[in-house]
Amino acid sequence: MLELKNISFQVPAGGADREIVRNVSLTIPDRKLVVVTGPNGGGKSTLAKLIAGIEKPTEGRVFFQGEDITDLSITDRARRGIAFAFQQPVRFKGIRVLDLIRIAAGTSLSAADACVYLSAVGLCARDYVDREVNASLSGGELKRIEIATVLARKAGLSVFDEPEAGIDLWSFRNLIEVFERMREEIRDSSILIISHQERILNIADEIIVLKDGAVQKQGSREEVYPELIGDAVSGTMRECEGRTRALGMEAGDRC
Amino acid sequence: MLKMDEIQKRLLREIADLHEVPEGAYNIRSNSQSIGRRSSANIEIVSKTDVSGMDIHIKPGTKRESVHIPVVLTQSGLKEVVYNDFHIGEDCDVVIVAGCGIDNCGNQDSQHDGIHRFWVGKNSKVKYVEKHYGSGEGKGKRILNPGTEVYMDEGSSMEMEMVQIKGVDDTERTTVAELAAGARLVVRERLMTHEDQRAISTYSVNLNGAGATADIVSRSVARDRSFQKFDAKIAGNAPCQGHTECDSIIMDQGRILAVPGLEANHVDAALVHEAAIGKIAGEQLIKLMTLGLTEAEAEEQIINGFLQ
Numbered sequence: 433m434l435e436l437k438n439i440s441f442q443v444p445a446g447g448a449d450r451e452i453v454r455n456v457s458l459t460i461p462d463r464k465l466v467v468v469t470g471p472n473g474g475g476k477s478t479l480a481k482l483i484a485g486i487e488k489p490t491e492g493r494v495f496f497q498g499e500d501i502t503d504l505s506i507t508d509r510a511r512r513g514i515a516f517a518f519q520q521p522v523r524f525k526g527i528r529v530l531d532l533i534r535i536a537a538g539t540s541l542s543a544a545d546a547c548v549y550l551s552a553v554g555l556c557a558r559d560y561v562d563r564e565v566n567a568s569l570s571g572g573e574l575k576r577i578e579i580a581t582v583l584a585r586k587a588g589l590s591v592f593d594e595p596e597a598g599i600d601l602w603s604f605r606n607l608i609e610v611f612e613r614m615r616e617e618i619r620d621s622s623i624l625i626i627s628h629q630e631r632i633l634n635i636a637d638e639i640i641v642l643k644d645g646a647v648q649k650q651g652s653r654e655e656v657y658p659e660l661i662g663d664a665v666s667g668t669m670r671e672c673e674g675r676t677r678a679l680g681m682e683a684g685d686r687c
Numbered sequence: 688m689l690k691m692d693e694i695q696k697r698l699l700r701e702i703a704d705l706h707e708v709p710e711g712a713y714n715i716r717s718n719s720q721s722i723g724r725r726s727s728a729n730i731e732i733v734s735k736t737d738v739s740g741m742d743i744h745i746k747p748g749t750k751r752e753s754v755h756i757p758v759v760l761t762q763s764g765l766k767e768v769v770y771n772d773f774h775i776g777e778d779c780d781v782v783i784v785a786g787c788g789i790d791n792c793g794n795q796d797s798q799h800d801g802i803h804r805f806w807v808g809k810n811s812k813v814k815y816v817e818k819h820y821g822s823g824e825g826k827g828k829r830i831l832n833p834g835t836e837v838y839m840d841e842g843s844s845m846e847m848e849m850v851q852i853k854g855v856d857d858t859e860r861t862t863v864a865e866l867a868a869g870a871r872l873v874v875r876e877r878l879m880t881h882e883d884q885r886a887i888s889t890y891s892v893n894l895n896g897a898g899a900t901a902d903i904v905s906r907s908v909a910r911d912r913s914f915q916k917f918d919a920k921i922a923g924n925a926p927c928q929g930h931t932e933c934d935s936i937i938m939d940q941g942r943i944l945a946v947p948g949l950e951a952n953h954v955d956a957a958l959v960h961e962a963a964i965g966k967i968a969g970e971q972l973i974k975l976m977t978l979g980l981t982e983a984e985a986e987e988q989i990i991n992g993f994l995q
Contacts, residue, residue: 507979515978528992530990535979
């Protein structure tokens with residue numbers, strides 16, 4: 433279980449401090465898949481980085497499995513069981529896919545064992561295991577390898593920052609299956625996904641809406657999802673009405 | 688195994704991966720003496736009479752054979768210049784493993800300058816591996832200045848792997864190649880320097896015949912206060928293709944100077960150079976740390992991969 437208590441994060445911007453995350457308190461319970469969603473620039477990715485230890489909060493505390501990990505490094509948090517999938521995966525010259533999965537697993541897995549994780553994300557394992565994690569891989573391939581490294585960690589908490597970003601439609605379908613499988617196999621662990629995608633929201637146990645750095649809504653999928661869809665529809669309508677007026681069109685015209 | 692002490696054996700393992708007497712032809716040189724030599728039916732090794740060194744004659748049509756000519760120096764203060772000439776006949780397919788390991792535990796400089804010349808016959812294929820390694824706690828420097836000259840006949844190909852990862856204080860490497868029509872040269876250089884070490888690598892490649900190709904890639908890491916210079920020039924004198932690349936990581940107060948040079952003397956010469964120098968990307972370190980490595984372990988992984 434992960435708990436954030438009164439987390440704030442500020443960055444200096446033009447002489448003044450800009451608050452990216454404002455007094456956020458939330459809990460990611462065990463055996464739950466939680467999706468954090470909300471508008472761009474709302475602080476979602478920053479929140480994920482605060483959990484992984486890539487950023488340190490300016491205020492508040494982070495607890496993982498009951499331990500205060502606020503002052504722990506990225507490495508120490510990883511070793512305690514927090515895994516993190518980057519929105520934009522990193523490339524490495526000379527490091528092979530197999531090397532990366534071995535590092536993630538923390539053991540010298542056989543190529544066959546490593547392939548299981550690659551197959552799970554829909555990659556034909558034999559074709560990839562010896563390839564370098566370099567610019568020769570496409571964005572979608574890298575993204576799937578990134579997710580495979582998180583699977584290999586078998587972590588207490590797996591955090592995915594916009595796993596759908598940069599992935600094609602076919603891969604996306606596959607990705608949903610990966611998360612559904614993870615959801616089914618969840619035991620004493622939890623999953624946190626930052627996402628905008630309806631289909632990912634649809635498999636969540638809980639949804640948190642983050643806007644302007646603060647938690648706007650939080651609850652079960654059944655509670656939050658219909659509201660979100662309603663907001664999205666009315667938001668589109670408002671936008672549509674505004675555009676209709678601006679163009680001098682009659683209400684009801686397609687915009 | 689030949690009569691060698693533990694240090695000599697260790698050096699041989701580092702530079703030539705040799706645990707026992709190699710198969711095929713070989714010459715093992717230790718402290719300026721040949722301590723073991725074997726010619727084979729197709730490969731003859733003969734000592735030079737005018738200077739220190741050997742002539743290695745490889746008969747035309749020799750396939751899937753190897754020659755090992757490692758050198759070890761364990762006597763502090765020893766300085767030598769050695770000339771080894773490889774005469775490779777037509778239609779051969781051979782592996783040549785050279786390399787030099789110096790252990791200097793004294794206070795005087797030890798130096799080995801190995802000048803290797805290759806005449807590669809028509810349609811022959813050569814793989815050449817040269818590793819350098821230094822060890823020892825003495826104040827004396829470990830100096831290696833290899834000179835390599837390659838003369839490639841029509842349709843021949845040569846793949847050179849040059850590795851210097853540890854312990855050599857000062858090195859000036861000069862490589863010159865002349866390629867006839869259809870010849871192909873591939874060079875993969877891997878270099879890491881530490882402390883106050885200095886390494887200079889200069890290439891001059893002439894693509895003289897139609898369809899000649901050269902691909903020279905250097906990957907290097909400069910740590911501590913070390914300095915490296917990579918100076919690679921390819922001249923295209925015919926319809927040909929040349930590519931040179933210097934990809935480097937600098938750490939601490941390390942310095943690297945890359946001087947890629949292209950000279951197109953023919954309108955159909957296609958020449959490309961690339962050079963990139965920079966420190967390890969922060970996001971690479973962070974990614975590996977999220978997988979549970981410490982910053983130092985992550986750095987090691989990145990460098991090991993880079994120099995693979």
